[in-house]
Amino acid sequence: MDDDFDPRAGVAEAIAPGLRRVLAPNPSPMTWRGTNTYLLGRGQVTVIDPGPDDPAHLAALLLALEGEAVSHVVVTHSHLDHSPLAARLARQTGAEVWAYGNALAGRSDVMRALVAGGYDGGGEGVDLAFAPDRLVADGDVIATPAGDLRVLHTPGHMGNHICLRWGDAVFSGDLVMGWATSLVSPPDGDISDFLASCAKVRAEGAAVLYPGHGAPVTDPAARIDWLIAHRMERRAQVLAALDVPRDVEALTAAIYTDVAPALWPIAARNVFAQLVELVGAGLVGAAPDLSPGAKFHKM
Template identity: 35%
Template structure:
């Protein structure tokens, strides 16, 4: 159940709050997770909306010890400051990086730069660097329950927009494939409901992205030299044209990946297929 302002228990260790920021890019709203009951960890405090901050503090009931952000987009991290000031919690995450759509206020006590494990008396949480959506993105694995807090790396019901230059399609697919090395029972996304068939979800996302990449190559072969506005109509002919401005961003990320691989080239904002050498 996704209901604003009320914590919903997902497991013996995990509760979820949904921020009141629904929209085309956020679905029902940003999911904020509270882990543990003695020393509470807040994962993705979300936007700085007073009612949501109040709900986090009420659910934490004076026991919030850590605040963790998967990344620093404005729907995921800005409430960190108010929650930290109210609780004295230690703030953990990677510094803003990679695009112009960042929470530049984010100033963690512990800066993530590589794999990191946070342990309390109740749980162990493993930070995994998962760039792609943006370069400073981390997922967090609750090891006792094999639940992955996926931020915007994996969403329920929609695909993640990859926005160059901070977004990187090659890095995104590689990070998805890396997650297949871990035994996951469920995925707690940044938006939407809990996902239970984790391996099938991840494999499906990789297949979807590679399938879309194949459509990009086919579109270039059919159209020849094309700009993004022309190409998106062919590559995303199965998507509502109202969403093409967002689709065009991910398509450009595919094209940049293809260019790195020697399979496409760009000249004066026009793209064409290229045979790899």
């Protein structure tokens, strides 16, 4: 975590040639200092991740954009801290909203099967009202006045999550953040997808990542390697803690001894995501069904 990252909310800050960042006023244990909204270009501007539906943040963006036009509004994923302001900003500026799809788009087969089997959990912080004007797919190019944005479909944190390649940089949304690991909460998140998406972004060989939260990541390969290693370590801890059958709550308490108990409900979502993957791999069983309240055991 970069504790030195503490920009002032609502102030447009130039962070690279042709790129400004405006921090939303939504700090929390899940968002750290707040959501990074990016303004790409000058004169004709592309807005990436407008942020929460907050009048103060909208006013800050419109002030930063005074005298300029908005050509595109692009959303990396539809969580409530990233996408809700898109509709209002689009109405104010006349721009269209570009994204992979609505809140249910891009879910893995495993997660669709989990929901079909009756699982009704998850859904934390999801913007169910999100409805983009333009849909993009992996490999598509969004031609903006400030240069092309190549779309990388990167599910894992959320099924409709995308990253955007711009020159030698990648806008990494919440897949790779500048302060912590990402929440992976089924059925919106999928550990297998998350690891594959991390590897996909690493293979881009970008010089810098501009994340949804936190400071720019200036050593992408090292950061992504750490994220993958961290998830694999947690996976090993889950398996080790299943020396006796346990439910998600008990596993979380046994594994997350380095995390404040107040954050255990969040950590439990990541534990359940690990268990879904382990059950699918045939390494763990669940009784009576695959749910957080089940008793999990090694196979």
